[in-house]
Amino acid sequence: MISHVIWDLGETLTTPPNGKIDKKPLTAYPEIQLRAHVPEVLETIRQMGIKQSILSNTATSDSAIVRELLNRLHILDKFEYVYATQSELEPDIPEKPDRIVYDHVLEKLAIEADEAVMIGNTWDTDIVGANRIGMHAIWLQNPAVSVRKDFDEKVSMPPWILPVWDMESVPKAVELMMECSQSGDRE
Structure with a gap:
């Protein structure tokens, strides 16, 4: 049964810093803001009784x-756990899609x-990484933020992968995954 949602941060919940990568601490970029509808979606998921965390590749x-x-953006209280990999500039540090970071969380x-x-x-980090370890995934496919480089990567189902086009569709996708998960538990 699904009890947790684990969010990516940049380009999923927040806008990116200028230059797309945090060459300084993320808090030093005043331009980083929440994407549209994020507070409402986080609250809806909380009201569904689902706990939420962050797993983000950062530089x-x-x-x-x-x-x-997250505190500056007034959403820190929505998350049970926050983990940033600090890996994007260091090739030897594990990051999504490496199993070790998912297992850690x-x-x-x-x-x-x-x-x-x-x-x-x-797709290549958030979705494929989750799929490889048996975690369900929702792929935010908004063309402005969606990234996919590897078109040959094979995935297994289940775990389920659902695409959504906007943040507002996420709660319904989570509900569908919960239904699929519960029906699978009964079989």
Whole structure:
């Protein structure tokens, strides 16, 4: 049964910093804002009884910096756990889609992969990474933020992957995944 949503941060919940990568701490970029409808969607998911966390590949910002940014954006209280990889400029540091970062978050949340849904804008990291470990995923396919480089990557189903075109569609997609998950539990 799905009990957690794990969100990507940049281009999913927030706009990117100028230059697209955090060469300074994310809190040093006043232009970073929430994408449209994010507060309402986070609240709707909270009201569904689902816990929420962040798993974000970042360049220089650690988890504490991401929490500061979320606090500035008035949404920190929506998240049970926040993890930033600080990996985008360091090729030797694990990042999504590496299993180790997903396993780290699942361990901190004390849940199994099939109890979570990963929501992100990047097929190659957010969606494929989640799928490889058995986690459901929602791919935010808004053409302005969606990224896919590898068109040959194979995925398994289940776990379920649902595409959505806008943030407002995410709660319904989570509901559908919960229904699929529950019907699978009964079989």
